[in-house]
Amino acid sequence: MTEATHEEYAIHDEHFAHGHHDEHDHHGPAKGFMRWVFTTNHKDIGTLYLVTALIMFLVGGAMALVIRAELFEPGMQYVDPAFFNQMTTLHALIMVFGAVMPAFVGFANWMIPMMIGAPDMALPRMNNWSFWILPFAFTLLASTLFMEGGAPAAGWTLYPPLVLQGGAHLPFAIFSVHLLGMSSIMGAINIIVTVFNMRAPGMTLMKLPLFVWTWVITAFLLIAVMPVFAGAVTMLLTDKFFGTSFFNAAGGGDPVLYQHLFWFFGHPEVYIMILPSFGVISTIIPTFARKPLFGYSSMVYATASIGFLSFIVWAHHQYTVGMPLAGELYFTYATMLIAVPTGVKVFNWVATMWKGAMTFETPMLFAIAFVVLFTMGGFTGLMMSISPADLQYHDTYFIVAHFHYVLVPGAVFALFAGTYYWLPKWTGHMYDEKLGKLHFWLSTVSVNVLFFPQHFLGLAGMPRRIPDYAVQFAEFNAMSSVGAFIFGFSQLIFVWVVIKAIRGGEKATDEVWEGASEHGLEWTLPSPPPYHTWTTAPDIK
Amino acid sequence: MKKLKLLITGLGIATFGEASADYALNLSPGVTQLSRDIYDLHMYILWICVAIGVGVYGMMVYSIMHHRKSKGAVPAHFHENTKLEVVWTIIPFIILLAMAIPATKVMIEAYDTSASDMTVKVTGYQWKWRYTYLDNGIDFFSTLDAKSNEARQLGVRSNPEAVPNYLLEVDKPLVIPAGKKVRFLFTAADVIHSWWVPQFGWKKDAIPGYVTDAWTRVEQPGIYRGQCAELCGRDHGFMPIVVDVKSEADYNKWVEEQKAQAQKAVADAAKTYSMAELMAKGEEVYNANCAGCHMTNGEGMQGMFPAIKGSPVATGDLNTHLDVVVKGKGQMMPSFGDSLSPVEIAAVVTYQRNGFGNNMGDLVQPSDVSARN
Numbered sequence: 001m002t003e004a005t006h007e008e009y010a011i012h013d014e015h016f017a018h019g020h021h022d023e024h025d026h027h028g029p030a031k032g033f034m035r036w037v038f039t040t041n042h043k044d045i046g047t048l049y050l051v052t053a054l055i056m057f058l059v060g061g062a063m064a065l066v067i068r069a070e071l072f073e074p075g076m077q078y079v080d081p082a083f084f085n086q087m088t089t090l091h092a093l094i095m096v097f098g099a100v101m102p103a104f105v106g107f108a109n110w111m112i113p114m115m116i117g118a119p120d121m122a123l124p125r126m127n128n129w130s131f132w133i134l135p136f137a138f139t140l141l142a143s144t145l146f147m148e149g150g151a152p153a154a155g156w157t158l159y160p161p162l163v164l165q166g167g168a169h170l171p172f173a174i175f176s177v178h179l180l181g182m183s184s185i186m187g188a189i190n191i192i193v194t195v196f197n198m199r200a201p202g203m204t205l206m207k208l209p210l211f212v213w214t215w216v217i218t219a220f221l222l223i224a225v226m227p228v229f230a231g232a233v234t235m236l237l238t239d240k241f242f243g244t245s246f247f248n249a250a251g252g253g254d255p256v257l258y259q260h261l262f263w264f265f266g267h268p269e270v271y272i273m274i275l276p277s278f279g280v281i282s283t284i285i286p287t288f289a290r291k292p293l294f295g296y297s298s299m300v301y302a303t304a305s306i307g308f309l310s311f312i313v314w315a316h317h318q319y320t321v322g323m324p325l326a327g328e329l330y331f332t333y334a335t336m337l338i339a340v341p342t343g344v345k346v347f348n349w350v351a352t353m354w355k356g357a358m359t360f361e362t363p364m365l366f367a368i369a370f371v372v373l374f375t376m377g378g379f380t381g382l383m384m385s386i387s388p389a390d391l392q393y394h395d396t397y398f399i400v401a402h403f404h405y406v407l408v409p410g411a412v413f414a415l416f417a418g419t420y421y422w423l424p425k426w427t428g429h430m431y432d433e434k435l436g437k438l439h440f441w442l443s444t445v446s447v448n449v450l451f452f453p454q455h456f457l458g459l460a461g462m463p464r465r466i467p468d469y470a471v472q473f474a475e476f477n478a479m480s481s482v483g484a485f486i487f488g489f490s491q492l493i494f495v496w497v498v499i500k501a502i503r504g505g506e507k508a509t510d511e512v513w514e515g516a517s518e519h520g521l522e523w524t525l526p527s528p529p530p531y532h533t534w535t536t537a538p539d540i541k
Numbered sequence: 542m543k544k545l546k547l548l549i550t551g552l553g554i555a556t557f558g559e560a561s562a563d564y565a566l567n568l569s570p571g572v573t574q575l576s577r578d579i580y581d582l583h584m585y586i587l588w589i590c591v592a593i594g595v596g597v598y599g600m601m602v603y604s605i606m607h608h609r610k611s612k613g614a615v616p617a618h619f620h621e622n623t624k625l626e627v628v629w630t631i632i633p634f635i636i637l638l639a640m641a642i643p644a645t646k647v648m649i650e651a652y653d654t655s656a657s658d659m660t661v662k663v664t665g666y667q668w669k670w671r672y673t674y675l676d677n678g679i680d681f682f683s684t685l686d687a688k689s690n691e692a693r694q695l696g697v698r699s700n701p702e703a704v705p706n707y708l709l710e711v712d713k714p715l716v717i718p719a720g721k722k723v724r725f726l727f728t729a730a731d732v733i734h735s736w737w738v739p740q741f742g743w744k745k746d747a748i749p750g751y752v753t754d755a756w757t758r759v760e761q762p763g764i765y766r767g768q769c770a771e772l773c774g775r776d777h778g779f780m781p782i783v784v785d786v787k788s789e790a791d792y793n794k795w796v797e798e799q800k801a802q803a804q805k806a807v808a809d810a811a812k813t814y815s816m817a818e819l820m821a822k823g824e825e826v827y828n829a830n831c832a833g834c835h836m837t838n839g840e841g842m843q844g845m846f847p848a849i850k851g852s853p854v855a856t857g858d859l860n861t862h863l864d865v866v867v868k869g870k871g872q873m874m875p876s877f878g879d880s881l882s883p884v885e886i887a888a889v890v891t892y893q894r895n896g897f898g899n900n901m902g903d904l905v906q907p908s909d910v911s912a913r914n
Contacts, residue, residue: 074701074708076693082775082845155772161749162732162774165873249750255733256748290610292620320735320770321746322727322753325652329645336637343633344626350600351625355617357610368605375597379590386640388647389583391743392568395735395770460565461739463770466778468693470709471702472565 028531037132040124041531042109047426048131049106050419054495056098056138057412061488063091068484071477076468084467085153086145092156093173096273097180098138100407103415104276105130105187108215110426112191114522114529115209117200117538122193130186137179144169155465157266158233160247160258164240171241174233181226188219188226200521202540206300209520210293213300214279217307221268221275224311229265232258256321263314271310274406275303277374277414278345281367284421285349287519288364289356295348302341302348309338319390328387335385339378346375361513362436366417369409369444377405380455395465398458404451409444416443416494423501424508428528431501435493442490449483569740572759572786576742578647586640593636651743654756657724661715665727665734665747665769667875668776668833672715675726679799682880685779686710687828691837693779709766712829714783718792719762727753731875732774738767738782746771759786775873776833810883810907816891819904823892826885830877831893839897846873850897859894859903863913866890883907 029035029044036048066087070078079087109127113120121127144151149167152158163170195208195216208216235246236258245251247258278299286293293299316335319328349371358364380402384390393399416439423431453476458464462473469477508527516523521540525533570580608614662673669684685693689708692699701707717723727736727747737744744767745755759765767782787795814822828837834846841848849855854862866886869876877886887905894901 075699076695076697080695080775080842080845081778085772085775085777153774159733159772162772165732165774249748253750255750289608290616291618294620295622295626296620298626320744321748322751325649328648328652332644332648333641336641339637340630340633344630346597347629350597350604351622352620353601353604354608355614355619356604356608357614357616358605358608359610368601371601372598375594379594382590382640383583383586386582386586386644388579388644388651389586391651392579392583392739394744395737456566459568461569461767463737463768463778465772466768468701468708468778471707474702 038128040120040128042113042121042124042127043426043529043531045121045127045131046106046108046110049102049109049134052131052134053099053103053106053415054498056094056102058491058495060091060094060099061491063087063094065484065488067091068481070467071469072481073478074469074471074474079467081467082150082153085155085465086151088465089152089155090141090145093141093152094138095407096156096269097177098134100273100411100415101184102134104215104218104273105184107211107276107280107415107418107422108187108191111422111522112194112212112215113198114525114533115212115520116195116198116203117521117534117540118194118198119532119535121190122198123190126186127190130183130190133179133183133186137176137183140172140176140179144172147172157259157262158236159262160236160239160255163236164247171237174237177233178230181230184222185226188222191215191219192223200534200537200540206297207540209279210282210296210299210303211276211279214275214282214303217303218272218275221272221307221310225265225268225272228261229269232261232265235261256318259318259321260315263317264311266317267314268307268310270403270406271306273411274374275306277370277411278303280414280418280421281349281370282345283520284363284367284417285352285371287421287513287516288361288367289353289358290515291352291356293348294351294354295344298344299348302344305341306338309334309341313338316385316387316390319387320394332385332387336382338385339382342378346371346378359514361420362431362433362440363417363421365437365440365444366413366420369440370413370417373405373409373413373444373447377402377410380405393458395463396458397454397462397464400464401451401454401458404454408451409447413443416440419494419498421513422522423498424512425522425525425527425529427501427505428508428526429501429505430508430512431497431505435497435500439490439493439497442493443487446483446486446490450480450487451483453477453479453483571740571742572761572763572765573741573757574760575647575650575757576740578650579742582643582647585643589636589640651755654724654754656722657756658721659718660724660726661717662726662728663715663736663747665729665731665736665773665780666880667731667774668769668780669880670715670734670736670780670782671730671880677796677800679796679803681713681799683711683713683715683783684829685781685833686712687825687832689781690779690828690832694832694836695842706766708779709768709781709783711781711783714764714785716785716787716792716795717757717759718789719759719786720789722756722758724754724756727751727755730879733771734769734773734780735771736767736782737770738765738784740765740767741784744770759784762786762788762791779833806882806884810911813906813908814884814887814904816895816904819888819891820895822884823888823890824896826881826889827892827896830881831889834873839893849893849899851899855893855897855899856901859890859905862890862894863905863910867910867913883910886910 070084147168152166152169152173154163195212238244239246239248245253247253247255282293282299313331313335315331384393420436457473457476462469510526511517511523512527521538568580568583570577660675662675664671669682671682673680688704689710692701692704727745729747729749734747735744736747741757743755745753763786765784769777769780835841835849839849854865867878884907887907887910891905894903
């Protein structure tokens, strides 16, 4: 920690929450709104990220409900097709960059220093800046909704030439992507520097909690691919406004080049969203199975393998663009390989549960649902890796079902699991277990009502990104929409559970979960932890 | 009532049987050898996944049932087993090999466009398809049919169920002969589209500046339907594909008819038409090509698509009006110079200038349109 931050803390008050004191806790946060603007504290910044992510999750979810309302029955009822396209585009951009990624950065900020015995993140001021870029980025993106011609409507992939037909929104969306990229890269650098330099003595790399490992690998992916994406969208910008022809065939450019650049970013991006989920699940299952994680080192190597493979499989998103046969086959084989390390992870989770003594509190329920439903997404992923079969699946509701299975009951359930798991630690109060379970059951049932029928729709021939459809798709679309509304409104329970736990409730013990102190350093700290933790490094056994 | 019925369907599958007999759960095996090979591959991988799933989920369920604290389970302490780890790395690898081999065979088959009997060039436009028969020069556009187009307007109180083949019908289908190997070349005029008829087993992107190819050999005559599969703008959901596969004899007859029609079109372009003829033809052309945005009643859509009714273009200078229709305007208004014949352009412009209460009294003849080129 720098000299400056120490001085800054010195002028602050004692402590913010319920007078929880210990001898390290002689600085507290500032009061009022400015505390959040100027904070360099990893816990505050973690909270900022998590609150932002929750708000964006609700905004992106509302857009999804517009989509599902229009798709409830055949015919155009509520929105113009152009607005429908804006909704699909913004829903994806907001969920990916506004909800899932910031939420995991929030987890990382809160937990990594506490898990590795560090007093804070290595670069606290940069940490502040990487968060405070986000509200500006989202304002730029959201402002496009009020522009002439509306928001971006070419899908989150922003494929040219379609995206170049857009009007005033284009530079706003692109600058927003630039800002989001800067924020992600700074966050990633911070995590890497923290983990490599600030571990407590004795915390060797192969003793790192798996959540930390998955985040380190994710951070490397972010640093590698965000600049590629930033470059690709900048090329869109110059094509549109400065007369270049990177992606314009009439000017000697190549529209498919953009797709290669995008997916070189886009495929690792999906692992950026799922690897930290693996980390969360690998943390939760051992605690509630009361058994150490099975195959720790193979988990680390499997994560690293997935990270590596993510760089060499991108064109499986482009099986229909007319690549040469050799390209189709190479990307088929390379993509299939991902099933091996991913399978290892699933087997390890099951082996961790095997012969444990399981209890089923809300975090464990979400973790188990994650393993089951993520694996479903894994199966459909394997099916789509087979290029000839993908000639049918590509751009249908089958892929919509696939990536929602890995991202909703996948990444989002991991976020729920992690939130329920660490919420008592963060707030010092147990959450309402009854409401938590209600949230779990409603979410798990409705998410399947929402997404499972979409497999059938895709196989039966319904393309994705259409605002209206032929009548033989009516039944499953109606079912999917009903599931969507139940799922959407169930999330209000989650919001209420979180607010309730912040405001009060049964005091949480330091350990929170039975035997958890054997599963991570964070459980040896008080609940809630003091504003500054591990100012003296802990002893690692 | 309809909403309520759908809601009930959504809540439970109870009413499913009677709600519709049309819905499908699985991929169609299709109507070609290639599509059946792809279907078999799909089912093969699906069953492998189901088998793995039963194993993995079975272990989990067993564990959840028996290894729970409430049943007095005492946690074991094992956390490593190298042998096991090696086994469950190698077995999946072998399973993958068993998938890769048939997948490779089918992909090679899908890519073999050699020795074809005929070639059709398919060009994607926003939002219609153009079919050019390279062997005999037949060339036409295929757009969403007027009934679907009318029923799909925002907020229209129509019943899509009452429209035959809602959103899957076109004014003029692609016609190919049964039993012949047809090679397709794909490209696009504006943005990327994707040509997909599920029963042929594949889709292929149509990319501006690129020519991609694919092939089919349909065994039985029949009508096969599909849609654009790549997001291509506002009306992406409204550019269906219909392929009419005819027996060889019927196909040859169709080719002759097309040639005769083409000759007639040349003759027609030289004729002079009455106002009534142009208005009737114009309404037809308008509903097929313009009504998607400017609406059937010509009132457009506030803030997005200008009205034709009382518009400065349709009630202004005739040459400017023709320019807009022939060359397009801005990002949204496509050019119709390629897709409409001089007769059609003359008719639609006459219709726009005299319909919707515009009453300009202008009569545009095909020769006026041809003279501009």
